[in-house]
Amino acid sequence: MAGTDLLPPLGDLRILSATMSDDVVVVSAATTSQDAACPVCRFRSQSVHSRYARTIADLPWQGRRVRIRLLVRRFRCSNVDCPRKVFCERLADAAQPHARTTCRLTDAHTAVGTALGGEAGSRLCQRLAAPTSPDTLLRRIKSLPRPSHPSPRVLGVDDFAFRRRHTYGTVLIDLERRCVVDLLPDRETNTLVRWLEQRPGVEIVSRDRASAYSQAVTAAVPSATQVADRFHLLVNLREAMERAFQRGAGVVRAVLDDRKPTPDATTPAVVLPFKPCHGTSRIERQSRFDRVRSLYREGRSLRSIAREFRLHYRTVERYVRTDALPTWGAGMRRGSRLDRHAEFLRERLQRDGPTSAQLHRELASRGCRCGASFLRQYVRRLRCELELPPRRPSRPMSAVPVSRPSARQLAIAVLRDPATRNQKEAEHVKRLAAAESPLGAAIALAESFAAMLRQRRGDGLEDWLQRAERCNCLQPFAAGIRRDLDAVRAGLSLPWSNGPVEGSVNRLKLIKRSGYGRMGFDLLRARVLNAS
Numbered sequence: 012m013a014g015t016d017l018l019p020p021l022g023d024l025r026i027l028s029a030t031m032s033d034d035v036v037v038v039s040a041a042t043t044s045q046d047a048a049c050p051v052c053r054f055r056s057q058s059v060h061s062r063y064a065r066t067i068a069d070l071p072w073q074g075r076r077v078r079i080r081l082l083v084r085r086f087r088c089s090n091v092d093c094p095r096k097v098f099c100e101r102l103a104d105a106a107q108p109h110a111r112t113t114c115r116l117t118d119a120h121t122a123v124g125t126a127l128g129g130e131a132g133s134r135l136c137q138r139l140a141a142p143t144s145p146d147t148l149l150r151r152i153k154s155l156p157r158p159s160h161p162s163p164r165v166l167g168v169d170d171f172a173f174r175r176r177h178t179y180g181t182v183l184i185d186l187e188r189r190c191v192v193d194l195l196p197d198r199e200t201n202t203l204v205r206w207l208e209q210r211p212g213v214e215i216v217s218r219d220r221a222s223a224y225s226q227a228v229t230a231a232v233p234s235a236t237q238v239a240d241r242f243h244l245l246v247n248l249r250e251a252m253e254r255a256f257q258r259g260a261g262v263v264r265a266v267l268d269d270r271k272p273t274p275d276a277t278t279p280a281v282v283l284p285f286k287p288c289h290g291t292s293r294i295e296r297q298s299r300f301d302r303v304r305s306l307y308r309e310g311r312s313l314r315s316i317a318r319e320f321r322l323h324y325r326t327v328e329r330y331v332r333t334d335a336l337p338t339w340g341a342g343m344r345r346g347s348r349l350d351r352h353a354e355f356l357r358e359r360l361q362r363d364g365p366t367s368a369q370l371h372r373e374l375a376s377r378g379c380r381c382g383a384s385f386l387r388q389y390v391r392r393l394r395c396e397l398e399l400p401p402r403r404p405s406r407p408m409s410a411v412p413v414s415r416p417s418a419r420q421l422a423i424a425v426l427r428d429p430a431t432r433n434q435k436e437a438e439h440v441k442r443l444a445a446a447e448s449p450l451g452a453a454i455a456l457a458e459s460f461a462a463m464l465r466q467r468r469g470d471g472l473e474d475w476l477q478r479a480e481r482c483n484c485l486q487p488f489a490a491g492i493r494r495d496l497d498a499v500r501a502g503l504s505l506p507w508s509n510g511p512v513e514g515s516v517n518r519l520k521l522i523k524r525s526g527y528g529r530m531g532f533d534l535l536r537a538r539v540l541n542a543s
């Protein structure tokens with residue numbers, strides 16, 4: 012193999028020397044062609060004006076950087092009419108004029124930059140013996156031409172967060188080719204309208220339930236079939252069921268704990284599933300809960316109640332919607348490595364009630380290494396179990412073993428395919444569905460909607476809606492569907508959905524996060540479009 016085969020195609024080339032040190036290979040070469048073409052008039056000239064040296068970086072060899080020192084010539088243009096008097100000879104397709112890297116190294120840098128971004132890409136290039144700066148990588152990505160996608164026939168529209176709850180953008184997906192077609196800097200109707208108007212040929216649009224997108228499609232392509240995305244339908248239904256379970260918390264607790272449900276939902280009997288040692292805090296919370304609800308009934312606003320009680324707005328909202336003090340989220344009791352010392356701890360607690368710090372020291376002398384706060388929690392639970400008074404009665408309870416699913420877990424279990432529910436989920440759903448409360452009816456309706464969605468039976472939607480509109484828990488969800496009826500029916504009948512392109516959306520999120528929140532929209536768009 013001749014030495015020039017390892018070099019980029021620089022035209023006629025003579026290697027003058029090659030030296031290699033630990034980390035760099037320097038190749039000196041000179042061009043040997045008889046003449047060169049003027050870049051302006053294309054006349055060929057043989058009249059050499061002068062020579063100069065040019066250094067170009069190339070792809071690494073065996074882990075070493077490569078520098079090509081080229082002796083390049085300037086020529087006089089022999090065309091008297093040409094405005095250019097002197098020109099430099101060009102290096103075929105190997106390197107752009109004035110470039111300090113060969114085209115193939117530039118391509119490699121661009122590929123690394125597109126995959127990793129500036130800083131991480133620069134670090135990798137350094138390791139690969141092709142060093143470059145983060146700024147150069149970003150410049151390379153931004154200068155990439157936009158990939159030209161044909162106008163999609165089936166378009167998926169979804170939003171993504173630049174900053175969750177603050178700023179959002181829109182991702183547009185070709186559902187037939189399964190690739191990202193474009194990103195928009197916001198999720199406004201007008202932006203999407205402008206984009207759609209520039210790309211005729213869209214026939215089907217799968218979108219979420221936000222009205223901005225539906226308005227845009229109606230305005231720009233009124234003939235297109237709109238499809239409500241199935242994933243978003245399920246999310247909406249799950250949220251509706253979650254609210255239903257939160258509102259019926261008393262019933263859920265009674266059914267799952269196998270007690271008789273409270274006869275009158277507005278005045279629930281205060282059932283304290285906790286040991287007396289935690290009673291103080293439980294009673295305080297119960298009284299606060301009652302006061303919040305009575306103030307709300309008197310017509311006070313949620314926000315002013317939240318301010319008065321120094322509670323989060325959402326907490327007040329939940330208190331008002333629920334008929335019993337929520338106790339979920341108390342955490343589940345799992346095996347602990349302190350269980351081995353439980354006997355010793357019980358005996359010590361009953362004898363003279365030492366502080367947790369004392370116990371921590373004593374355990375250390377027995378060879379048990381555990382965190383102080385971890386031990387404190389464990390001791391608190393033991394005290395509760397032994398019915399000892401807490402050392403600080405006002406501390407909130409935290410470690411009472413309660414293994415009841417959350418409202419969200421229940422809602423997810425209801426929407427899951429019955430064949431894939433685990434034993435516990437199946438048991439919970441079965442018992443709650445059989446309960447004599449509006450929850451039972453809501454669960455049956457939610458299950459039948461999920462089945463309709465899985466089996467693409469959009470023709471049953473009208474019948475389902477009529478039943479759901481009579482159910483208190485699902486009435487708002489049904490009203491939402493009624494407003495968007497055609498798109499939902501299409502979603503339940505057609506095969507199109509944004510689901511299969513979640514991978515593309517995940518890649519978008521990955522790329523976005525790799526910029527640590529500092530990536531501008533243009534750079535994000537260039538990276539996403541060239542990565543797919």
Ligand SMILES: [Zn+2]
Nearest residue numbers: 049052088093
């Ligand atoms: Zn010329």
